[in-house]
Amino acid sequence: MGSVAIFCAYGILAIGMTFVIMTGGIDLTVGSLVAVAGVISGSILVLHPEQVITAVLAGIIVCGLFGAMNGFFVAYMEVPAFVATLAGMTIARGFAYVYSDGKPYTLNSPKFRIIGQGMAPIIIFLVIVLICHVVLSKMKFGRYIYATGGNIKAANASGVNTKKILMKVYILAGVLSGIAGIVLASRTNSGQPAVGTGFETDAIAAAVIGGTSMTGGIGTIPGTLVGILIIGTLNNSLNLLNVSSYYQQIIKGIIILGAVCFDIVSKKQNK
Secondary structure, eight states, X not given: OOHHHHHHHHHHHHHHHHHHHHXXXXXXXXXXXXXXXXXXXXXXXXXXXXXXXXXXXXHHHHHHHHHHHHHHHHHTSOOOHHHHHHHHHHHHHHHHHHHHTTOOEEOOOHHHHGGGSTTHHHXXXXXXXXXXXXXXXXXXXXXXXXXXXXXXXXXHHTTOOHHHHHHHHHHHHHHHHHHHHHHHHHHHTEEOTTTTTTHHHHHHHHHHHTTOOTTSSOOOHHHHHHHHHHHHHHHHHHHHTTOOHHHHHHHHHHHHHHHHHHHHHHHHHHO
């Protein structure tokens, strides 16, 4: 699997995670949704290799529906985001295995393969970065996200429909997870139900390292982009040094914990 495609997939997931964390939530389903997008698009392309647009849209839409499920339970049922998305992660992964019967779809669609080759993943990633930056920094939806994450009660009192904001944020995270899954499926030429395991860790790490506060209300897309670059550099460096994947998990966990502690200490000092 090409490192560029992996980097871009992680980056797309981190952008979606940034929106969620800024509302004071978390989304643990993103890695599982990468697999869902791959098996959904793969099942269509195996039978109809020429129907690339249909396959891509189907994968993204199904992931968006999983995002809507997360948003419904978080916003309207008031289930804690960690619990709701932990359940969603398990359901989505199980769905990917059941749908594919536990077997990967081997694809043979030259047009679909273009999505994960050459500059295509980078272009997709940069377009998403630009759009999401404009949405977060220039549009009303972005201001409402900051308000919801900063103080949800105050946001409600000022007329912001925070339930709809939360729904939209989780749907967005689901859609972006679907896009990341499509990029990886295209790069590997297969839809695999096991792919994406642990991807949520790097997505969270990139967002937090980039300055997104786990308590909500603080974060930027350029900051997350810096976080993505740091995580990407770290991953490549550890791989070049032949550091065991087990130790890499420990290192990433320490980095996330350190970034969160730094955020907490900084907020206390600013009070």
